[in-house]
Amino acid sequence: MLTVALPKGELLKNSIRLLQSVGLDFSAFLDSGNRQLQILDASGQAKGLLVRAQDVPVYVEYGQAQLGIVGYDVLREKQPQVAHLVDLQFGYCRMSVAVKASSPYKSPLDFSPHCRIASKYVNCAREYFQSLDLPVEIVPLSGSVELGPITGMSEAIVDLVSTGRTLRENGLIELETLYHSTARLIGHPLSYRINTGNLCELSAKLREVALVGV
Numbered sequence: 564m565l566t567v568a569l570p571k572g573e574l575l576k577n578s579i580r581l582l583q584s585v586g587l588d589f590s591a592f593l594d595s596g597n598r599q600l601q602i603l604d605a606s607g608q609a610k611g612l613l614v615r616a617q618d619v620p621v622y623v624e625y626g627q628a629q630l631g632i633v634g635y636d637v638l639r640e641k642q643p644q645v646a647h648l649v650d651l652q653f654g655y656c657r658m659s660v661a662v663k664a665s666s667p668y669k670s671p672l673d674f675s676p677h678c679r680i681a682s683k684y685v686n687c688a689r690e691y692f693q694s695l696d697l698p699v700e701i702v703p704l705s706g707s708v709e710l711g712p713i714t715g716m717s718e719a720i721v722d723l724v725s726t727g728r729t730l731r732e733n734g735l736i737e738l739e740t741l742y743h744s745t746a747r748l749i750g751h752p753l754s755y756r757i758n759t760g761n762l763c764e765l766s767a768k769l770r771e772v773a774l775v776g777v
């Protein structure tokens with residue numbers, strides 16, 4: 564039986580809607596009274612695992628799930644050994660460098676070489692500043708990174724921006740976009756090669772649905 568790792572949080576509703584369109588119903592994960600982390604889809608064809616977004620590639624890499632849905636940002640940050648199957652076209656956001664609107668910076672190139680940058684995405688941030696030849700100090704945080712510049716702990720942040728509302732409401736502005744992100748369908752490479760549970764056909768169907776829009 565096929566197992567699919569679904570991300571808790573921002574991408575869950577659209578992921579469930581997408582899978583419903585190919586006959587897999589994991590909508591029980593949306594019931595607030597349900598605390599189950601593993602369920603069978605209503606037709607009994609597949610199993611769903613409800614995991615933290617960052618952990619989706621871990622289950623797929625280790626083969627406990629043959630398919631998973633995760634943001635491109637997580638794939639960039641963690642570089643897991645998984646097959647990148649489909650750009651699902653939802654969950655749009657971008658990875659950006661932001662600073663206090665009142666700061667003098669017009670570009671990340673204006674930062675002093677040893678300034679501090681707060682981020683949840685330390686590898687993406689490090690790679691970006693290395694490409695600029697700026698040996699900044701990356702301060703790892705787990706959330707609410709906008710507080711870095713607000714409290715004066717860091718000069719800037721590298722974080723996801725979607726509507727831009729969080730930046731605006733905290734007096735920050737974007738200086739530069741590192742890359743754009745959408746939700747991706749990923750697969751366990753060996754399972755895909757040997758077509759476990761008709762994985763290839765399911766992935767092709769999901770590609771068609773994603774092109775039309777969930």
Ligand SMILES: Nc1ncnc2c1ncn2[C@@H]1O[C@H](COP(=O)(O)OP(=O)(O)OP(=O)(O)O)[C@@H](O)[C@H]1O
Nearest residue numbers: 571572573574615616634635636654655656723725
């Ligand atoms: N504001 C947003 N709008 C749209 N998509 C977003 C937004 N924030 C994050 N995403 C996308 O959704 C994914 C999951 O984000 P979410 O905020 O649900 O989890 P997280 O903050 O990574 O996880 P956790 O809460 O477990 O630490 C991200 O990896 C990104 O691809």
Ligand SMILES: O=P(O)(O)OC[C@H]1O[C@H](OP(=O)(O)OP(=O)(O)O)[C@H](O)[C@@H]1O
Nearest residue numbers: 706707708722723724725726727728729
């Ligand atoms: O541009 P916006 O639409 O305002 O969205 C951006 C916010 O969404 C994400 O935070 P999340 O909700 O995941 O919380 P976190 O700070 O705990 O990571 C991201 O880290 C920003 O803070």
